[in-house]
Amino acid sequence: MLLRVEDLHKRYGKDEVLKGVSFSLEKGETKVIIGPSGTGKSTLLRCINRLTEPDRGKIWLEDVEITSPRVNIHRIRAQIGFVFQDFNLFTHLTALDNVRLGLMRVKGLSKQEATARAMQELARVGLADKAKAYPAELSGGQQQRVSIARALAMDPKLILFDEPTSALDPELIGEVLAVMEDLAKSGMTMLVVTHEMGFARTVADEIIFMEKGVIVEQGPPEQLFRNPKHPRTAEFLRRITDLYGGER
Amino acid sequence: MNLAFSWDWLPRLSQGLLLTLELTAISMALGAVFGVLLAVLRVYGRGPLYPLYLLASAYVHFFRGTPLLVQVMAIYYGLPTLGIRFTPFISGLLALTLNTAAYQAEYFRGAIQSVRAGQMQAALALGLTRLQAIRYVILPQALRLVIPPWSNELIYMVKGSAVVYLIGVLELMGQAKNIAARTFRHFEVYVVVAMFYLALILVFTLILRWVEKRTRIPGLGVPGRA
Amino acid sequence: MTFEHWLRTWSYLPTLLQGLSTNLAILGALLSLGFFVGILIAILELYAPLPLRLLGAGYSWVFRSIPEILLLLLVWLGPARFGLSISPFWAAVVALGLRSSAYQAEIFRGALQSIPSGQTLAARALGLSPFGTIRYVLLPQALRLSLAGWGNEFAVVLKDTTLAYAIGVVEVLQKARFISSREFPLTFPAYVTVALLFLFLTYAGLFLLGKLEKRLRIPGLEARR
Numbered sequence: 001m002l003l004r005v006e007d008l009h010k011r012y013g014k015d016e017v018l019k020g021v022s023f024s025l026e027k028g029e030t031k032v033i034i035g036p037s038g039t040g041k042s043t044l045l046r047c048i049n050r051l052t053e054p055d056r057g058k059i060w061l062e063d064v065e066i067t068s069p070r071v072n073i074h075r076i077r078a079q080i081g082f083v084f085q086d087f088n089l090f091t092h093l094t095a096l097d098n099v100r101l102g103l104m105r106v107k108g109l110s111k112q113e114a115t116a117r118a119m120q121e122l123a124r125v126g127l128a129d130k131a132k133a134y135p136a137e138l139s140g141g142q143q144q145r146v147s148i149a150r151a152l153a154m155d156p157k158l159i160l161f162d163e164p165t166s167a168l169d170p171e172l173i174g175e176v177l178a179v180m181e182d183l184a185k186s187g188m189t190m191l192v193v194t195h196e197m198g199f200a201r202t203v204a205d206e207i208i209f210m211e212k213g214v215i216v217e218q219g220p221p222e223q224l225f226r227n228p229k230h231p232r233t234a235e236f237l238r239r240i241t242d243l244y245g246g247e248r
Numbered sequence: 249m250n251l252a253f254s255w256d257w258l259p260r261l262s263q264g265l266l267l268t269l270e271l272t273a274i275s276m277a278l279g280a281v282f283g284v285l286l287a288v289l290r291v292y293g294r295g296p297l298y299p300l301y302l303l304a305s306a307y308v309h310f311f312r313g314t315p316l317l318v319q320v321m322a323i324y325y326g327l328p329t330l331g332i333r334f335t336p337f338i339s340g341l342l343a344l345t346l347n348t349a350a351y352q353a354e355y356f357r358g359a360i361q362s363v364r365a366g367q368m369q370a371a372l373a374l375g376l377t378r379l380q381a382i383r384y385v386i387l388p389q390a391l392r393l394v395i396p397p398w399s400n401e402l403i404y405m406v407k408g409s410a411v412v413y414l415i416g417v418l419e420l421m422g423q424a425k426n427i428a429a430r431t432f433r434h435f436e437v438y439v440v441v442a443m444f445y446l447a448l449i450l451v452f453t454l455i456l457r458w459v460e461k462r463t464r465i466p467g468l469g470v471p472g473r474a
Numbered sequence: 475m476t477f478e479h480w481l482r483t484w485s486y487l488p489t490l491l492q493g494l495s496t497n498l499a500i501l502g503a504l505l506s507l508g509f510f511v512g513i514l515i516a517i518l519e520l521y522a523p524l525p526l527r528l529l530g531a532g533y534s535w536v537f538r539s540i541p542e543i544l545l546l547l548l549v550w551l552g553p554a555r556f557g558l559s560i561s562p563f564w565a566a567v568v569a570l571g572l573r574s575s576a577y578q579a580e581i582f583r584g585a586l587q588s589i590p591s592g593q594t595l596a597a598r599a600l601g602l603s604p605f606g607t608i609r610y611v612l613l614p615q616a617l618r619l620s621l622a623g624w625g626n627e628f629a630v631v632l633k634d635t636t637l638a639y640a641i642g643v644v645e646v647l648q649k650a651r652f653i654s655s656r657e658f659p660l661t662f663p664a665y666v667t668v669a670l671l672f673l674f675l676t677y678a679g680l681f682l683l684g685k686l687e688k689r690l691r692i693p694g695l696e697a698r699r
Contacts, residue, residue: 251555309673310669310673312629313629313672313673313676313677314633314669314670314672314673315633315634315636315669315672316633317636317637317639317647318636318647318650318665318668318669318672319669321647321650321665322662322665322666322669325654325661325665326661326662326664326665326666327662328661329658329659329661329662330662403538403539406541407539407540407541407542408541409541410541410542410543410544411541411543411637411640413543414543414639414640421541421543421544434547434551435548435551435552435554435555436555438544438547438548438551439548441544442540442544442548445539445540445541445544446535446536446539446540449539450535450539
């Protein structure tokens, strides 16, 4: 088991955003989390690499309990990739520098090694020719792909995607989803929060439906889409496929 | 109307100008180092470094909220009663440095806070420590964002350096006062000095504008400042 | 220097406050002068024909580049060369007031320019004259948008009033010197007390300005970032 999340709780003031969430991920699996906005999906992702500290609960990455206070969280984070909804590319660095920063400052690679590796990942997402561009000179889709390259270059055990296409113009969504699909097929372990049902249906090994801070239902895509066990699941899926379309 | 100027004044005034530049340069440089430290404490010091955070905040409020001239006099006339005696030049320099450090701290703080929160998050997500994130991601951006207000502060400091003539420092104003006392041509001397300052600040403004252009990065811009 | 020294210094508080009232008088007069001249310069810089605009720009450059203390000396000593005389108090008001007008013009100009051009278009479309547009649409918005900059300017000029000391105005710094000459050990506490008085005044002023801002606040009308 690559990732195990056990009984995660998180409260913001009076709001309990995560009310005891548990699930797990095997190596190579791609799981997609869906659900109405504000149900704690993003918070869940941020708890996994402890960008947000959970109030209660435990998380294991392979056999290391990463919620333990004794663990070196920076080393753990280097093993977990994170792709943000707002890309969050470093504004003052070129695409190449963005991908290199983690390699040089966290993993300690030399400039040559880092450059080679970074160019490899940029090529993988199809942006080798934009290596010297600044984020502001790239389209949203390109920025997000660089951000994926940045995460990939660290050779993570797992990549978390927090609504990676929600901030993109419709015509740019496809290029990012294509990269993500390739990644999933190549065996990367992925946990994706998204509204893109087409992607969820084709790429996910399992879909997790969350609402109001708890997991309502989880299962293989076909099962959820054809035979949802829970009425809320059915209702949500009906609404969302009307809005976002089915296959893409 | 009876105005008379003289070229004889120029050598002495130029000496004074040099001292003005010295005072400005040293106080700005030291003030920048100290200011960055104060700013980082103010932005990131709430947790483990709380007492330092409070000290930094108190310092900034005090030195920004009180007049420079009072600070100068407190140091030059006041400290000797405590047994600490500085020369006029050092007193003036000290007051200018302490003063500009507080203002620069605020400008750096504003710049650091202008860097979007997502940048820190992304840095942490990669596995960088807070300190590394500040060093490689936040500060490089903040330093560019701070150029406009810092330029403003430089201009203010050039003008601020003038007040130290009151404690006897022979910078531009100090030299002028001496010449005026000798020649009784007060107004004329001060008019010449005014032209010195006008030229000096024009030059500085142009240089700073050039620096801003050279270090500009597309996409890294300042939201409006008061 | 003991606690006793500080107590003795504070017994001189009435003297210091007397001096401070002069600073405040200078402050009030100079801000008023700065306000009206500032608005004039701002309107000049935005709407006047080119030569006048250049004049406005030149005015700004001069009054923002010359150190305040030098400005004070020039305004005080200048008239004598032309056969006139001016009291130190009024020299301070005029010098600092004109300097402030350059900065206030900048604040005001920035505020006017940050009003979306659509506002002017809508006003004209309604049939408002240029003057009417300024008076009923632009000015009310610009005045609100200027409040932040004015808070800044207030904080700056309040402290600048101490420079009047250099041309012999009997204000608070002069009183502090007086205390120091009476009782030498009280020098440091006296200056620190003066500093604290200004600290208090600065925050009191900003607080009041904040209240004013809240009173006048209109949702949606905020300084463009």
